[in-house]
Amino acid sequence: MTTERTELKPERVQQTRTVERVVTGQATSDGAGVKLTRVLTQPLQRRLDPFLMLDAFRNENPDDYLAGFPNHPHRGFETITYMIAGRMRHRDSAGNEGLLENGGVQWMTAGRGVVHSEMPEQEGGLMEGFQLWLNLPASDKMREPWYRDFEAAAIPSLRTADGVDVRVIAGASHGVAGAVTRDATAPLYLDVHLPASVRFSQSLPSTHNAFLFVYRGDVSIAGKTLGERQMAILANDAAADGVVVEAGAQPARLLLIAGRPLDEPIAQYGPFVMNTQQEIQEALADYRDGRFGAQ
Numbered sequence: 238m239t240t241e242r243t244e245l246k247p248e249r250v251q252q253t254r255t256v257e258r259v260v261t262g263q264a265t266s267d268g269a270g271v272k273l274t275r276v277l278t279q280p281l282q283r284r285l286d287p288f289l290m291l292d293a294f295r296n297e298n299p300d301d302y303l304a305g306f307p308n309h310p311h312r313g314f315e316t317i318t319y320m321i322a323g324r325m326r327h328r329d330s331a332g333n334e335g336l337l338e339n340g341g342v343q344w345m346t347a348g349r350g351v352v353h354s355e356m357p358e359q360e361g362g363l364m365e366g367f368q369l370w371l372n373l374p375a376s377d378k379m380r381e382p383w384y385r386d387f388e389a390a391a392i393p394s395l396r397t398a399d400g401v402d403v404r405v406i407a408g409a410s411h412g413v414a415g416a417v418t419r420d421a422t423a424p425l426y427l428d429v430h431l432p433a434s435v436r437f438s439q440s441l442p443s444t445h446n447a448f449l450f451v452y453r454g455d456v457s458i459a460g461k462t463l464g465e466r467q468m469a470i471l472a473n474d475a476a477a478d479g480v481v482v483e484a485g486a487q488p489a490r491l492l493l494i495a496g497r498p499l500d501e502p503i504a505q506y507g508p509f510v511m512n513t514q515q516e517i518q519e520a521l522a523d524y525r526d527g528r529f530g531a532q
Contacts, residue, residue, distance in 0.1 A: 248410075248440050249438065250439070250440060250478055250480065250481050251478050252479075253438075253459050253480050254458070254473075254480045255459040255471070256459065256463070256469045256471065256472065257469075257472040258469070259461070259463060259469055260276065260467065260468040261467055261468075262274035262276040262466055262468065263278065268304065270304050271296075271301065271302050271305065271306065272294070272296055272302070273292045273294040274292065274295075275291075276291045276292065276450055277290050277369075277468070278290070279505065281470075282503055284470065285446050285448055286372070286499055286500065287372040287421075287496045288369065288370065288446070288448075288496060289372050289505070289510060290370040291370075292368045293366075293367050294366060294368075295363070296364050297362070297363050302357055302364045305325075305354070305355060306354060306355040307354050308352050308353070308354045309354070309508060310350060310352045310508050310524050311351055311508045311509070312349060312350045312351075312378070312510070312511070312524075312529075313347065313510040313520070314510045315346045315372075316368060316369070317344050317345075317371060318337060318345075318355070318369075319342050319366050319367045319369075319406065320337045320339060320342075320366040321339060322339055322362075322366070323365060323366065324336060324359050325343075325356065325357055325358065326355070327343055327353060327354070327355055327384075329345070329351050329354075329384065330353065331351055331384065333384040337386065340389025341386065341388050341392075342387040342392060342416065343384075343385075343386050343387075344416075345382070345384045346373070348378070348380040348381055348382045348383065349380065349381065349382070350520070350523060352529050367450075367492065369494065371424055372422070372499055372510060373421075374421045374501065375501055375512050377421065378511060378512070391416060392405070392415075392416050393413050393415055395411050395413045397437065399432070401430065401435060401437045403428070403430070404427065404428040405427060407419070408424055408495075410425070410427055410439060421497070422499065424494070424495070425445075426492070426493075427494075428492055429482070429491050430489075431454075431488060431489045432484065433485070433486055433487050435483070436482065436483045437482050438479060438481045439482075440479040441495050443473065443474065443478065444497065444498075445498070447493070448469060448470050449469045449482065449494070450466075450492045450494075451464065451467055451468075451490070452465065452466065452490055452491065453491075454485060454487045454488055454489030454490065456482050456484055456485065456491060462485070480493070506521070
């Protein structure tokens with residue numbers, strides 16, 4: 238797949254969604270001490286179903302990221318890692334290995350169980366990116382693991398007539414299909430770069446849950462301003478057919494994410510996300526007994 242960049246007119250949105258709630262991420266650490274900001278936390282999982290977690294990391298101090306994420310297990314969901322600066326090496330118990338670099342995306346379906354590591358391959362400089370957890374329907378939670386790396390050039394992109402650059406990681410925008418599609422959750426995952434004071438419109442199904450995370454500059458939605466490193470949960474409104482975002486006085490960058498809710502029970506214990514506590518106990522036993530591939 239090659240990068241697709243097309244001059245397009247903005248999608249017409251008759252009525253924009255509004256901002257239901259603004260969320261400021263929580264500073265935390267994960268792995269072997271990597272400092273990050275957890276934006277979508279466990280209490281928001283039902284509201285933002287099918288999404289389970291969003292972490293943002295942006296570190297220039299090697300002490301904040303060099304220890305990386307040594308071997309750890311997952312079951313029952315998908316991880317989408319989007320790197321915009323730096324290098325990260327992935328290895329897993331299914332035999333997959335890949336190097337995630339600037340602009341690249343790693344999409345991993347944990348399914349019935351995988352153990353993997355994500356380790357920095359740099360000794361200095363900026364490391365920045367995001368990891369999103371996307372739930373799997375009950376029927377797919379025990380499927381075979383799957384993994385794919387997408388280099389930056391393999392992510393489809395577009396440019397609107399107003400000069401907005403959009404990278405389409407999943408779903409579709411302005412007629413451009415993204416790198417990945419999923420039937421059950423129909424995820425939309427866009428990286429949107431707006432020039433100063435320019436608007437971007439994106440159609441959204443009214444039944445889908447949606448949120449937006451600003452990682453450069455500030456933007457406004459229906460009169461509500463969002464600053465850097467803030468997330469907006471977009472209100473579900475049957476009359477709204479999308480969202481209109483406008484950059485402030487400086488250029489802005491944001492992630493726009495939406496998906497069809499699964500409306501299924503969520504049982505989570507750390508890196509395992511199933512539907513019942515019994516399934517969580519089974520996951521713990523399987524991991525303990527070495528049944529997550531070649532651990």
